[in-house]
Amino acid sequence: MIKLASAVTPPLLTGATLASPVSVAQSVFWETVDQLWYVCQPDGTPEDMDRVTVTRLSADGALVDKMYLGRSGHGTGLCVERTTAGTFLWTGAVPNGGWATALARIPYAANGTADASDPAVVRTPRSGVFRVSASIDPTRHQLIFRWQENNVSSPTATGGIDAYDLGMAATGMFQRVRSTTFQASGKTLQGFTSLGDYIYHLYGDQSVDNFQVTCADWASGTVLQTQAVTAFPGIANREPEGICVYEDTLAFGIAGKPDGVRQLNVARFPHPGTNPWVEVPGLSPAYYPNSVNYTPQYRIAGDQVHLHFALSKTDGTAWNQGEVLFTLPPRVRPNRTQRLLGVVSGAAVTADTMAVRFEVAPDGKVTIWDERSLVGWVGADVSFWVC
Incomplete structure (x- = not known):
């Protein structure tokens, strides 16, 4: 129904x-x-x-x-x-x-x-x-x-x-x-x-x-x-x-x-099982969203979890390999590590791809994996996994 x-x-x-x-x-x-x-x-x-x-x-x-x-x-x-x-x-x-x-x-x-x-x-x-x-x-x-x-x-x-x-x-x-x-x-x-x-x-x-x-x-x-x-x-x-x-x-x-x-x-009308966007709780003061529209948030849509965010580092330093951005609550964590493709600020790269890789672990930790020592915001607009 x-x-x-x-x-x-x-x-x-x-x-x-x-x-x-x-x-x-x-x-x-x-x-x-x-x-x-x-x-x-x-x-x-x-x-x-x-x-x-x-x-x-x-x-x-x-x-x-x-x-x-x-x-x-x-x-x-x-x-x-x-x-x-x-x-x-x-x-x-x-x-x-x-x-x-x-x-x-x-x-x-x-x-x-x-x-x-x-x-x-x-x-x-x-x-x-x-x-x-x-x-x-x-x-x-x-x-x-x-x-x-x-x-x-x-x-x-x-x-x-x-x-x-x-x-x-x-x-x-x-x-x-x-x-x-x-x-x-x-x-x-x-x-x-x-x-x-x-x-x-x-x-x-x-x-x-x-x-x-x-x-x-x-x-x-x-x-x-x-x-x-x-x-x-x-x-x-x-x-x-x-x-x-x-x-x-x-x-x-x-x-x-x-x-x-x-x-x-x-x-x-909403698709069956589509729920409202929910803000991820407990964002560290080490990070800040580009705007209120890019505060880390998730929603459940059928058997999928959608993730949406864009974050910068408060101290302006580079992103580290495996750095944890935030942690998702238990109800939306995957049963195995999921790899997600995101984007990085165009000012952070020169003549190089603006793509960046994130991982979502079964414990809910969302981490960034990129060896370029990126500076600027990183984000994901349409990333999702099956729950």
């Missing part, structure tokens, strides 16, 4: 401009193979009110290309299937009153167009349902299908969520592997996804401070966690839009409309 908490900073995307100037984003998906964001917007064109624009963004938010999908619906629940045959979009199809009643599986064509309600691409997990959307659980290779039994707005809707094997669903074969129901939430749904044994929903309204993410158990439907979302305060027309699996955690979108431009902002 993802432990819902305040969003991690810095955010994944800030103010990314989308391809369509007509409406804000409705859904977002992270495709991990090509490292691209896919974002869906209702197009709102007078000649085809059910057309959507799919924007592809690079990992840092640069516009890559786009695709238009006619007869798709409102643009909720976009997800992406990456195969050896190419990239396929799962999106809405056969709209009724602007909202999809079926799904479509469409090959992505950069700057191309497609008809999402073409029978050749339509997939119908259930008939007689309303306002459907889909997600993909990459950990189980499952297509997750959310449907309403009544054609009403989400606060008063009832319905269910089904899971299907993604490979079979691609061929049009839908045999449910698990299913759950939901009752009226009283909240505006802005996206959902599944990860392992849990379902996550994003709720909220534009420019209203009521955004939240919930975590529910697949087996019982019981809500286990609720987390208020406070990321990106002050954005014009701030509205939550879309949630998806991002690596081994969750990312969510918040749309903005400053001066009429349609932008997307994306943040994520």
